[in-house]
Amino acid sequence: MSSPEELRRQEHFLVAAAAARKGRWRRRGRRAWGLLRSRPGQLITVGVVSALIGSLLTAWQTDSLPWSDEKQAVCWGALSKKDAEALFDHDLFIRFDPDLSVRAEEIRPTHGSANVQGACRLLALDDGRPVARVDFRLHHLDGQYDAQSAGWLTDFLSPLAVPFGKGFVGMASESRTWLALPRGCGSGGGINGPAVVDASWGRPPMSSDEDPHWRNQVARATVRLANGAMRALRCDGTFPLPGDLPAVPPRKDTEPRRLCGIDGLTLTLPKKEYFLNSTLLTHSPGTARVCGVGDSSIRGRARLRLVTIESPRLAQVLSDLTDRNEAPDYEKRGRSSVGRDLALYQTMCQTGLVIFLVQDDGTGRDDLPRKLLPRYAAAEAERLGCGPVKVELPR
Known part of the structure; x- marks a missing residue:
């Protein structure tokens, strides 16, 4: 039953x-x-x-x-x-x-x-x-x-x-x-x-x-x-079988002044917040770069996630989900959206649409995504060659 x-x-x-x-x-x-x-x-x-x-x-x-x-x-x-x-x-x-x-x-x-x-x-x-x-x-x-x-x-x-x-x-x-x-x-x-x-x-x-x-x-x-x-579905082409996959990324100690490998991205770590002291970082080029900070009671989840969606088609899915009433104006370089536990910025790069997001899934911090997103998006945009990005978050 x-x-x-x-x-x-x-x-x-x-x-x-x-x-x-x-x-x-x-x-x-x-x-x-x-x-x-x-x-x-x-x-x-x-x-x-x-x-x-x-x-x-x-x-x-x-x-x-x-x-x-x-x-x-x-x-x-x-x-x-x-x-x-x-x-x-x-x-x-x-x-x-x-x-x-x-x-x-x-x-x-x-x-x-x-x-x-x-x-x-x-x-x-x-x-x-x-x-x-x-x-x-x-x-x-x-x-x-x-x-x-x-x-x-x-x-x-x-x-x-x-x-x-x-x-x-x-x-x-x-x-x-x-x-x-x-x-x-x-x-x-x-x-x-x-x-x-x-x-x-x-x-x-x-x-x-x-x-x-x-x-x-x-x-x-x-x-x-x-x-x-x-x-x-009568589509052309086939995928080759992959070889042996890379090893699962090792869990490392969180770097408070270089969060997720981003210079200048800071996360204070008081002793009582020991659950944020480990970080997992993986990167699938052309798909996504995903960083998880801290353990969660939900298996496979992190308490803090910093994600760069590099695939334009995947990014479009999230863009459609967050699109309220009008399409973003990419002539203004990009668009941001902010909630209590999630903030994201979307912009156009040479490869197409890219989205940078910070998601809080139980850190207990106030407004953490809003604080981390501007520096994270700017650094990741530079890594991808998108040009300088300055994130302006809505109030």
């Missing part, structure tokens, strides 16, 4: 889906900024992702396939039996019986008038009992009509994530992996954001710091599914 929290999450999803079908997200766009800044809004998103895949697979029941032979491929024709079973290798899931079987449940990619969608769930079965799973999704990131994209950006742009490599817009962490399809693939209906294939799963049996084999396997499976989605 579903818990009260799960029922509430499913209710949120149903309301959101009904609103999207009726084209009501544009009129409700002003709420998106609030959802981005609110912790409840972010927490709902994690539940919605699970509820979305679960409801899709339950509602349509397209394919539920134990393999009948070695050549049969599932997950949109992208994964062989060997590829799928590699995700549940006995060396990784050592607490399970070695005689695991794998079952696939999927919804093949479809391309509607406004978006794309698809899903595949891989279940590892021990004597018929599910003991592990990996959920893949194909969906659009849409800042105009889908406020849940805000929570996706928080969850998937993680300081624990590492890049796939040159030519990819995507990141892989020990709990989530994602890859954007090429520009124009699956786009339609005025959606500015990219179509993405992402993967999420429960806690792995061991830290990927200790065994990066796990992240490598899921990253390659995500690329295979992205190629399968592109074939299904």
